[in-house]
Amino acid sequence: MVSSELLYIAFVGAVAVERLAELVVSRRNARRAFARGGVEVGQAHFRVMALMHSAFLAACVLEVDALDRPFPGLLGFAALALALLAQALRYWVIATLGEQWNVRIIVVPGARPVSGGPYRYLRHPNYAAVIVEMAALPLIHGAWLTALVFSALNAAVLAVRIRAEEEALGPAYAAEMGALPRLVPGRRAPAPEQRGGP
Numbered sequence: 001m002v003s004s005e006l007l008y009i010a011f012v013g014a015v016a017v018e019r020l021a022e023l024v025v026s027r028r029n030a031r032r033a034f035a036r037g038g039v040e041v042g043q044a045h046f047r048v049m050a051l052m053h054s055a056f057l058a059a060c061v062l063e064v065d066a067l068d069r070p071f072p073g074l075l076g077f078a079a080l081a082l083a084l085l086a087q088a089l090r091y092w093v094i095a096t097l098g099e100q101w102n103v104r105i106i107v108v109p110g111a112r113p114v115s116g117g118p119y120r121y122l123r124h125p126n127y128a129a130v131i132v133e134m135a136a137l138p139l140i141h142g143a144w145l146t147a148l149v150f151s152a153l154n155a156a157v158l159a160v161r162i163r164a165e166e167e168a169l170g171p172a173y174a175a176e177m178g179a180l181p182r183l184v185p186g187r188r189a190p191a192p193e194q195r196g197g198p
Contacts, residue, residue: 004071005064008141011080012060015137018087019053025094026103033099038106042164046104049157052150059146060138069142082136089129092118105161107168113176121185123166127158128183 030038063069072079094101096117100108118125134154138146162182166173 004076005141008064008071009061011140012057012137015087016057019057022094023103025101029099029102030104030106033102033106033108036108038108039168040104040106041168042105042161045157045160045164049161050103052153052157056134056137056146056150059150060141060143063138063143063146064141067143067145069144072139072142076140076142079136079139082132083140086129086132086136089118089125089132093126093129105165105168107170113169113173115176119177119180121180123177123180123182124162127162128185130154131158131183 030040034040096119097114100111100114113119122128131151131154134151135147138144138150
């Protein structure tokens with residue numbers, strides 16, 4: 001009989017393979033963006049972010065194996081559901097952005113901000129998916145230490161990343177998307193001329 005630990009390791013492995021496939025798509029999109037005059041920013045923090053994400057997947061497996069974390073029953077199933085929902089949101093983001101999707105910050109001059117799909121509800125749905133995943137993926141098999149440590153590290157990295165991305169996207173992005181919440185879904189605020197009162 002296959003143990004829950006082996007099933008979990010296989011699941012984390014599938015996530016790792018999916019991330020490698022995303023990198024292939026990202027590199028293809030980056031080449032196209034650079035061919036259209038795209039400019040990259042945030043290279044220094046990107047290297048830190050890439051290292052953190054790789055270490056995160058390894059830590060998920062290592063904590064479960066080395067500390068013999070048991071499958072936590074209902075909590076594990078709830079965490080699995082959240083991890084799958086986060087992945088679905090990530091796919092929705094990739095499908096919505098199309099060739100503009102990238103793991104790097106590459107801004108093509110004159111490109112209009114994307115405001116469809118999940119971008120109708122928040123400015124950074126991909127980062128919202130990452131936040132959920134960093135908490136949920138380890139908790140599927142009780143790796144609470146990994147969930148805590150990497151959620152904190154991810155919060156620090158995203159504070160830098162989001163600021164750099166929004167600065168790079170500039171005033172057109174701020175005008176189009178600035179009324180939306182960054183990471184928690186919500187409704188677009190009405191334009192100033194549509195608001196009642198002073």
